[in-house]
Amino acid sequence: MKIYTKTGDDGNTGLQGNFRxxxxxxxxxxxxxxxxxxxxxxxxxxxxxxxxxxxxxxxIQNDLFLVGAxxxxxxxNDVKNRVSLDLVQKLEKFxxxxxxxxxxxxxxxxxxxxxxxxxxxxxxxxVRRAETQVIYLSEKDEINSNCIKYLNRLSDLFFVMxxxxxxxxxxEDVLWKI
Numbered sequence: 312m313k314i315y316t317k318t319g320d321d322g323n324t325g326l327q328g329n330f331r332x333x334x335x336x337x338x339x340x341x342x343x344x345x346x347x348x349x350x351x352x353x354x355x356x357x358x359x360x361x362x363x364x365x366x367x368x369x370x371i372q373n374d375l376f377l378v379g380a381x382x383x384x385x386x387x388n389d390v391k392n393r394v395s396l397d398l399v400q401k402l403e404k405f406x407x408x409x410x411x412x413x414x415x416x417x418x419x420x421x422x423x424x425x426x427x428x429x430x431x432x433x434x435x436x437x438v439r440r441a442e443t444q445v446i447y448l449s450e451k452d453e454i455n456s457n458c459i460k461y462l463n464r465l466s467d468l469f470f471v472m473x474x475x476x477x478x479x480x481x482x483e484d485v486l487w488k489i
């Protein structure tokens with residue numbers, strides 16, 4: 312099978328259920344941003360990471376494919392490959408686990424420190440943009456609202472994990488100076 316099909320040469324692309332829409336449609340930009348976050352997460356995973364961090368990020372990469380699949384299927388009556396509240400709650404458990412190793416925040420922090428932490432903060436911003444694009448899509452088309460919840464928690468998790476990587480590598484949070 313060839314990687315190119317030429318079916319998108321007219322500016323349209325296929326969705327699940329044999330629907331075709333413009334590549335500029337908010338649905339495409341929404342799951343495209345999720346795909347971008349997943350690719351950027353791959354860059355983070357190219358670093359040497361603690362096993363618990365690496366395993367969590369690898370699991371999230373798989374989950375992000377599910378988010379993309381959910382967003383690419385406009386038929387909400389088709390219940391397979393949908394983001395569930397269980398997936399959102401799994402992120403909350405990760406946040407609680409990793410945050411327990413950190414001191415409470417008293418100020419805004421600047422992204423940076425260890426390269427993996429800085430990259431993870433970058434992925435966090437991509438996820439925030441993806442969340443915004445999914446919300447925009449939800450204003451135009453009906454979607455599974457758990458996708459928005461998942462992306463919201465995911466950016467929180469990446470923030471916590473960025474701080475945790477820095478702490479474990481001996482880098483203190485850099486506080487925003489007002």
